[in-house]
Amino acid sequence: MRTLKLAAGLLASVALPTVALATDLEVTHWWTSGGEAAAVAELAKAFNAGGDNWVDGAIAGGGDTARPVMISRITGGDPMGATQFNHGQQALELVQAGLMQDLTDVAEANNWKEIIYPPSLLDACTVDGKIYCAPVNIHSPEWLWLSNKVYEDLGIPVPTNWNEFVASAPQVEAAGKIPLALGNQNWQSNLAFGALTIGVGGLDLWKKVNIDKDMDAAAGPEMLVVFQAAADARKLAAKSTVQDWNQATNLVITDQAAGQIMGDWAQGEFQVAGEVAGKDYTCLPGLGLNEYISTGGDAFYFPVNKDPEITAAQKRLAAELVSPEVQVAFNLKKGSLPIRGDVDLAAANDCMKKGLKILAGGNIVPAGDMVWSPDVQTQLGDLQAEFWKGQEMTPEEAQARYVEILKSGL
Amino acid sequence: MAGTVPKRRRFRNINAKIAAIPMVATTLVVFVGGTLWTILYSFTSSKLLPKLNFVGLDQYERLWGSSRWLTSIHNLMIYGILALVFTMVVGFLLAVLMDQKIRFEDTFRTIMLYPFALSFIVTGLVWQWILNPDLGIQHIIREMGWTSFAFDPLNNPETVLYGLLIAGLWQGTGFVMCILLAGLRGIDEDIWKAARVDGIPRWKTYVFIVIPMMRPVFITTLVIVASGIIKLYDLVVAQTSGGPGTASQVPAMYVYAYMFQAQNLGQGFAASTMMLLSVLIVLIPWAYLEFGGNKRG
Numbered sequence: 001m002r003t004l005k006l007a008a009g010l011l012a013s014v015a016l017p018t019v020a021l022a023t024d025l026e027v028t029h030w031w032t033s034g035g036e037a038a039a040v041a042e043l044a045k046a047f048n049a050g051g052d053n054w055v056d057g058a059i060a061g062g063g064d065t066a067r068p069v070m071i072s073r074i075t076g077g078d079p080m081g082a083t084q085f086n087h088g089q090q091a092l093e094l095v096q097a098g099l100m101q102d103l104t105d106v107a108e109a110n111n112w113k114e115i116i117y118p119p120s121l122l123d124a125c126t127v128d129g130k131i132y133c134a135p136v137n138i139h140s141p142e143w144l145w146l147s148n149k150v151y152e153d154l155g156i157p158v159p160t161n162w163n164e165f166v167a168s169a170p171q172v173e174a175a176g177k178i179p180l181a182l183g184n185q186n187w188q189s190n191l192a193f194g195a196l197t198i199g200v201g202g203l204d205l206w207k208k209v210n211i212d213k214d215m216d217a218a219a220g221p222e223m224l225v226v227f228q229a230a231a232d233a234r235k236l237a238a239k240s241t242v243q244d245w246n247q248a249t250n251l252v253i254t255d256q257a258a259g260q261i262m263g264d265w266a267q268g269e270f271q272v273a274g275e276v277a278g279k280d281y282t283c284l285p286g287l288g289l290n291e292y293i294s295t296g297g298d299a300f301y302f303p304v305n306k307d308p309e310i311t312a313a314q315k316r317l318a319a320e321l322v323s324p325e326v327q328v329a330f331n332l333k334k335g336s337l338p339i340r341g342d343v344d345l346a347a348a349n350d351c352m353k354k355g356l357k358i359l360a361g362g363n364i365v366p367a368g369d370m371v372w373s374p375d376v377q378t379q380l381g382d383l384q385a386e387f388w389k390g391q392e393m394t395p396e397e398a399q400a401r402y403v404e405i406l407k408s409g410l
Numbered sequence: 411m412a413g414t415v416p417k418r419r420r421f422r423n424i425n426a427k428i429a430a431i432p433m434v435a436t437t438l439v440v441f442v443g444g445t446l447w448t449i450l451y452s453f454t455s456s457k458l459l460p461k462l463n464f465v466g467l468d469q470y471e472r473l474w475g476s477s478r479w480l481t482s483i484h485n486l487m488i489y490g491i492l493a494l495v496f497t498m499v500v501g502f503l504l505a506v507l508m509d510q511k512i513r514f515e516d517t518f519r520t521i522m523l524y525p526f527a528l529s530f531i532v533t534g535l536v537w538q539w540i541l542n543p544d545l546g547i548q549h550i551i552r553e554m555g556w557t558s559f560a561f562d563p564l565n566n567p568e569t570v571l572y573g574l575l576i577a578g579l580w581q582g583t584g585f586v587m588c589i590l591l592a593g594l595r596g597i598d599e600d601i602w603k604a605a606r607v608d609g610i611p612r613w614k615t616y617v618f619i620v621i622p623m624m625r626p627v628f629i630t631t632l633v634i635v636a637s638g639i640i641k642l643y644d645l646v647v648a649q650t651s652g653g654p655g656t657a658s659q660v661p662a663m664y665v666y667a668y669m670f671q672a673q674n675l676g677q678g679f680a681a682s683t684m685m686l687l688s689v690l691i692v693l694i695p696w697a698y699l700e701f702g703g704n705k706r707g
Binding site for chain 2: 064067068071075090092093094097184185186241243373374375377378379382385386388389390401408
């Protein structure tokens with residue numbers, strides 16, 4: 001019996017290479033929530049339709065948990081076929097160490113330079129003139145989500161920007177509700193701060209600090225205004241005791257909290273709860289002050305593999321990910337924006353349409369992951385965690401530490 | 411002295427010595443080698459991949475200037491001292507009670523030891539729920555009618571460490587009890603008889619005779635508990651993930667965050683070297699007492 005199995009196994013391993021194109025490709029990612037899994041299924045379906053086999057390697061626990069696993073597999077000599085990263089500097093050293101497949105030929109064959117919009121997405125994939133990743137979607141974190149019902153009950157109009165939101169907060173608080181819902185995890189306060197930087201500080205300041213790395217601007221009075229706004233926000237969020245971001249979103253959905261600063265992925269939660277954009281909740285990109293969104297998002301990288309068949313399959317997948325059909329199917333399920341401007345998302349809801357309009361208008365900035373290293377990002381997260389946890393740290397102190405951290409990443 | 415060792419002695423038990431070679435090699439290469447490698451690279455500016463570009467003590471300077479690291483150390487000291495004192499005292503008291511020739515001792519011992527069979531992750535999650543104001547103790551007591559009752563240690567930076575401590579004690583005390591109970595059973599029955607003949611009260615016998623006799627057991631327990639405290643990680647991750655803010659950060663979380671999330675190996679290695687140092691501070695006095703003491707005896 002055992003020899004029979006062994007023989008069958010041997011036979012199968014001999015037979016495999018003769019089946020044309022049917023290459024198994026393991027793809028690792030951290031998309032495990034309901035909506036995310038449905039979106040990944042679209043990618044797998046498209047890839048399998050081409051005759052290959054998508055082997056799903058989902059890693060639960062979010063990017064912070066998944067990335068170390070992925071990196072140690074790649075550096076440890078057990079590379080997967082393809083892996084998700086946020087495009088930017090997360091995989092930069094792996095590329096520089098020659099561990100990632102060069103996709104320049106695929107990009108040229110499919111004219112990525114022309115179709116990928118905004119071009120900064122492709123720039124984030126480019127190292128020394130060569131392209132190393134295939135962007136799949138755009139997520140922007142600079143959104144303020146508001147519960148319309150909280151304001152209707154108070155008899156005041158729903159705020160249209162951050163300043164009105166702060167002004168209305170005492171009334172919200174008097175009604176026994178939490179003005180601002182905020183999860184107790186570092187990345188969430190970091191995200192809120194990022195949104196305030198663009199919303200309150202404006203684009204010029206953001207660019208000066210994050211792109212030109214102008215440390216005088218980071219230490220200047222305009223940036224102090226941002227830190228003061230963050231101190232306001234911290235006061236408004238003092239009564240929020242939840243941990244996860246979706247629990248905080250749930251406070252807004254159930255009208256216990258007036259608003260939340262969260263990325264566009266939050267609208268998936270509103271949709272699942274059966275709420276309608278514009279009627280039950282309001283979304284304000286760029287906090288309603290400066291309608292800019294940053295274009296972070298996800299991309300797939302393809303670790304270098306010795307097997308030429310896998311390399312060929314990797315290139316087929318890369319081309320597939322950027323194709324218009326996959327972009328539409330994937331992004332509708334994911335609730336994110338497509339990476340090309342020439343596809344039609346007619347089924348998109350109000351908030352997604354707002355995002356698309358801003359994108360088409362070109363009011364976009366690169367994401368933090370693209371301009372600062374993970375080391376700086378982690379330190380900034382630590383600073384924000386400390387700043388937001390109590391009311392002790394003054395905006396001035398926080399700003400001084402902020403400048404120190406940015407300097408360490410120059 | 412070494413040169414005068416007779417050849418015969420060096421080749422005595424030759425088979426046993428050959429058999430020990432794989433173990434010695436593993437220890438040298440994996441444990442000592444890995445440790446030295448880590449220390450060496452903690453003096454470099456390695457980011458995602460280890461590279462040998464030395465930067466001197468820069469990583470250590472940054473480490474000791476980082477307020478997250480200082481908070482971590484501070485938290486670990488508070489947690490460590492309290493956990494050490496409480497597990498030892500409570501564990502010993504339970505062991506003494508257990509030693510009173512009670513009925514169903516096996517059952518009680520099993521119940522007390524059960525929490526230790528759970529991993530820290532499970533312990534942390536269970537206690538996160540129990541201490542959650544909307545699900546756990548606070549909720550139940552409010553349901554019973556005391557609506558002003560408030561018990562929410564995990565969401566307050568001032569009290570979060572005690573929330574961790576509750577879970578840590580629940581998990582670890584039974585284990586300490588079992589070791590100390592075994593130690594108590596190792597005390598010769600004749601000693602008790604002699605103490606009784608001399609008319610010494612039971613508590614005095616425990617404090618002045620039994621505890622000093624149990625010194626080796628106590629020291630071993632102390633080392634096990636202390637090294638468990640220094641590497642404290644999974645309990646915090648499961649219960650609070652270091653929050654609120656940085657109020658319950660511990661050094662092991664810093665090491666992980668900087669090695670893998672921040673992609674800054676040098677910084678992570680520097681932090682883990684400091685952790686190694688603190689383990690050594692615990693271990694060296696123990697080794698001295700254990701092995702140094704034998705020579706005198």
